[in-house]
Amino acid sequence: MKHLPLLCIAALMAARPVLAQDTLSGPDAFENIADESQRSAAMFTEIGKVLTNPRCLNCHPVGNSPTQGDDMHPHSPPVVRGDADFGAPGMTCNTCHGPQNVTLTSGEGSIPGHEPWSLAPVSMGWVGKSLAEICTQIKDPERNGGRDLEAIYEHMATDGLVGWGWDPGAGRSPAPGSQDVLGQLTRAWIDTGAVCPG
Numbered sequence: 318m319k320h321l322p323l324l325c326i327a328a329l330m331a332a333r334p335v336l337a338q339d340t341l342s343g344p345d346a347f348e349n350i351a352d353e354s355q356r357s358a359a360m361f362t363e364i365g366k367v368l369t370n371p372r373c374l375n376c377h378p379v380g381n382s383p384t385q386g387d388d389m390h391p392h393s394p395p396v397v398r399g400d401a402d403f404g405a406p407g408m409t410c411n412t413c414h415g416p417q418n419v420t421l422t423s424g425e426g427s428i429p430g431h432e433p434w435s436l437a438p439v440s441m442g443w444v445g446k447s448l449a450e451i452c453t454q455i456k457d458p459e460r461n462g463g464r465d466l467e468a469i470y471e472h473m474a475t476d477g478l479v480g481w482g483w484d485p486g487a488g489r490s491p492a493p494g495s496q497d498v499l500g501q502l503t504r505a506w507i508d509t510g511a512v513c514p515g
């Protein structure tokens with residue numbers, strides 16, 4: 318009996334803690350916010366849990382190279398975005414990144430893959446920016462690839478590279494929630510005025 322507390326602590330430490338960052342609430346969780354603008358901004362903040370996850374940020378840098386892993390270390394080997402966000406001649410992204418994830422023969426880790434595979438343009442870079450800045454940028458057709466809000470919804474809800482965030486290959490943790498919930502949140506955010514957090 319007197320060993321029980323210690324065992325409990327050991328069990329708690331072994332289980333991976335579920336952090337708020339790991340979960341994604343759907344639009345229903347925001348119904349109690351009466352003010353529509355506040356509700357909209359709160360839902361974008363929830364969307365932000367996905368946008369600021371390393372699975373997305375590693376490909377949405379503001380600089381010249383992608384990053385890797387949950388600690389977002391520099392891409393190894395070093396690669397640059399090049400003129401088309403697709404690498405330098407002879408070292409394009411698809412030299413190594415195939416149409417799907419490839420588990421390494423060692424059994425540990427994988428080379429991520431999807432067709433297409435390239436860096437998001439600089440204008441869509443998110444690393445180091447506040448959620449308010451990211452939100453304003455995502456709504457701006459001058460910077461978001463000429464998209465209106467419906468096209469942003471389509472991208473969040475159906476784009477394959479976004480979907481890769483929940484199927485990132487062996488050795489990588491997925492983005493919080495699911496692409497389906499991300500789509501529902503984006504729909505509800507737009508329908509409530511697409512308000513950015515302050």
Ligand code: HEC
Binds near residue numbers: 368374377440454462
């Ligand atoms: C392999 C790299 C890669 C990954 C991983 C990635 N993206 Fe992107 N993302 C891109 C590229 C490339 C574009 C530009 C595509 C275009 O304009 O057609 C883009 C564009 C976008 C856009 C369009 C609007 C804008 O202003 O950025 C959104 C929204 C977006 N990505 C969301 C995400 C989310 C959410 C994730 C993570 C779940 C993610 N992306 C992961 C490469 C990536």
Ligand code: HEC
Binds near residue numbers: 372387
């Ligand atoms: C010479 C091979 C090679 C080239 C070229 C290359 N990559 Fe990679 N990349 C890798 C490998 C291998 C990994 C996996 C590393 C790991 O997980 O330890 C990786 C991982 C990544 C990741 C990390 C995903 C995550 O969330 O952890 C991103 C993002 C990425 N590459 C983007 C790119 C982009 C964009 C280009 C082109 C500009 C590119 N890579 C070119 C080999 C390459």
